[in-house]
Amino acid sequence: xxxxxxxxxxxxxxxxxxxxxxxxxxxxxxxxxxxxxxxxxxxxxxxxxxxxxxxxxxxxxxxxxxxxxxxxxxxxxxxxxxxxxxxxxxxxxxxxxxxxxxxxxxxxxxxxxxx
Amino acid sequence: xxxxxxxxxxxxxxxxxxxxxxxxxxxxxxxxxxxxxxxxxxxxxxxxxxxxxxxxxxxxxxxxxxxxxxxxxxxxxxxxxxxxxxxxxxxxxxxxxxxxxxxxxxxxx
Numbered sequence: 771x772x773x774x775x776x777x778x779x780x781x782x783x784x785x786x787x788x789x790x791x792x793x794x795x796x797x798x799x800x801x802x803x804x805x806x807x808x809x810x811x812x813x814x815x816x817x818x819x820x821x822x823x824x825x826x827x828x829x830x831x832x833x834x835x836x837x838x839x840x841x842x843x844x845x846x847x848x849x850x851x852x853x854x855x856x857x858x859x860x861x862x863x864x865x866x867x868x869x870x871x872x873x874x875x876x877x878x879x880x881x882x883x884x885x
Numbered sequence: 886x887x888x889x890x891x892x893x894x895x896x897x898x899x900x901x902x903x904x905x906x907x908x909x910x911x912x913x914x915x916x917x918x919x920x921x922x923x924x925x926x927x928x929x930x931x932x933x934x935x936x937x938x939x940x941x942x943x944x945x946x947x948x949x950x951x952x953x954x955x956x957x958x959x960x961x962x963x964x965x966x967x968x969x970x971x972x973x974x975x976x977x978x979x980x981x982x983x984x985x986x987x988x989x990x991x992x993x994x
Contacts, residue, residue: 810986812985818981871934871975873931874931875930
């Protein structure tokens with residue numbers, strides 16, 4: 771099991787463009803969460819997907835949207851990119867019925883640079 | 886609103902010295918708290934949960950509701966403990982974590 775995989779690992783965009791990041795969860799996991807980690811800061815919760823629906827959302831504008839597919843993989847889309855969107859975007863998977871609450875399995879992240 | 890504060894960005898100790906990484910939180914409900922760790926060139930991973938009251942790699946953390954703290958402690962630091970440590974709080978149900986800003990622990994030989 772490769773664990774949580776994310777693509778691409780690095781990408782560079784310009785202001786105003788749109789970006790799509792992808793995530794495949796750990797085998798057997800049904801829930802995907804996305805976090806934004808700015809340089810020198812802790813991860814910030816963007817949103818979580820379960821059963822192909824957004825279950826919870828953090829304090830992020832509507833420019834941030836997502837999707838979950840029937841195979842549990844997920845995408846994060848960011849429209850109208852701003853310089854401040856430059857960050858490491860982390861995907862984390864978990865199993866909703868897991869007895870270990872709070873145990874998320876993280877990917878290595880996609881580093882987005884907005885110029 | 887919930888908030889997690891780690892007051893130290895960097896903590897540097899010598900091998901064999903005791904370590905305490907501080908974490909304070911604010912939360913209106915009954916919190917569930919965690920420590921996550923990221924070793925060099927590795928992924929962020931769960932270290933320990935307060936609810937399990939376990940010791941992992943010699944680390945322990947006690948939830949102090951009176952002081953709203955969840956400090957991570959180890960009596961004798963090892964060089965392999967050098968890493969980024971994040972304190973986190975579960976927000977409602979559903980594994981939505983609120984993270985602190987992190988503390989980088991450096992254990993010198």
